[in-house]
Amino acid sequence: MTTVPAPTDDPNVAPPSRPVALVTGASAGIGLACVELLAERGHDLVLVARRRERLDEIAARLAGAGAQSLVVAADLTDPAAAATVADAALARFGRVDVLVNNAGYGHAERFLELPWAKHRAFIEVMLTSVVELTHRLAPQMIARRYGRIAHVASLAAFVPESPGSLYSPAKRFMVSFSRSLALELRGTGVTSTAICPGFTYSEFHDVMGNRGHMNTLPKWLWMDARAVARLGLDATFRGDAVIIPGAVNKAIAALCWLLPASAIHALAPKSVMERHDRVDR
Numbered sequence: 001m002t003t004v005p006a007p008t009d010d011p012n013v014a015p016p017s018r019p020v021a022l023v024t025g026a027s028a029g030i031g032l033a034c035v036e037l038l039a040e041r042g043h044d045l046v047l048v049a050r051r052r053e054r055l056d057e058i059a060a061r062l063a064g065a066g067a068q069s070l071v072v073a074a075d076l077t078d079p080a081a082a083a084t085v086a087d088a089a090l091a092r093f094g095r096v097d098v099l100v101n102n103a104g105y106g107h108a109e110r111f112l113e114l115p116w117a118k119h120r121a122f123i124e125v126m127l128t129s130v131v132e133l134t135h136r137l138a139p140q141m142i143a144r145r146y147g148r149i150a151h152v153a154s155l156a157a158f159v160p161e162s163p164g165s166l167y168s169p170a171k172r173f174m175v176s177f178s179r180s181l182a183l184e185l186r187g188t189g190v191t192s193t194a195i196c197p198g199f200t201y202s203e204f205h206d207v208m209g210n211r212g213h214m215n216t217l218p219k220w221l222w223m224d225a226r227a228v229a230r231l232g233l234d235a236t237f238r239g240d241a242v243i244i245p246g247a248v249n250k251a252i253a254a255l256c257w258l259l260p261a262s263a264i265h266a267l268a269p270k271s272v273m274e275r276h277d278r279v280d281r
Helices: 030-042 052-064 081-091 118-146 167-184 205-206 223-238 248-256 261-265 269-276
Strands: 022-024 042-050 071-072 096-099 147-152 190-195 199-203 221-225
Touching: 022 030, 022 081, 022 118, 030 042, 030 052, 030 096, 030 147, 030 199, 030 223, 042 052, 042 081, 052 071, 071 081, 081 118, 096 118, 118 147, 118 167, 118 190, 147 167, 147 223, 167 190, 190 223, 221 223
Parallel strands: 022 042, 022 096, 042 071, 096 147, 147 190, 199 221
Antiparallel strands: none
């Protein structure tokens, strides 16, 4: 279910005088860090997530810093949600200058252990909504000859697949889609960037119920959500096609490129190979 306010007929709401950024998965983790950094960098925000109360709290805090926010409480498993989100953003602000496709989650269960309805919902959030929001918002960016599109993918796009998971394949698609889009957008003033974080501290692990397991992993594997968001947004505004934040994550990606999958599986801790698909946000 998607709920939005009705701001278009409010005479007290002024049109934006600042650039506008739309962030999905804006209520926590990397998404929230992106929201805060974009507000600090002078953007008004379209905040998209399922938790309306949480988004309202964030919007109130941003208002104190001078940023206007449109809250869109949306469940992106709903096939109609992406259209509703895009329409609400354009109705309120007239444009979107920066799109951050960040919403995402994972499953503890393997592929055949879950009913198809769970997989369909996962694909809707991780793939369909990403492509649809991009398709709906990129044309108005091109028309104004400016836009920045960021897809928060994962280091999981580069490492060998874990058993029975759709997460790595989905993130591989996101990186490939972002690169393909970047080629299409050349010369338009609009860019596409895939941000590929590794293990990132956030409440994502509490929501997934795997905080205890995550605390057993080496601290050098981890990055702070704000640091990931800062590096990712810097790359997005530069127009980089792909960014892997952090030296450790870059080294892991390079090893995965150089070594066969069997060697990576043999070298990496079993817990990492079986769990990396659901811990990056």
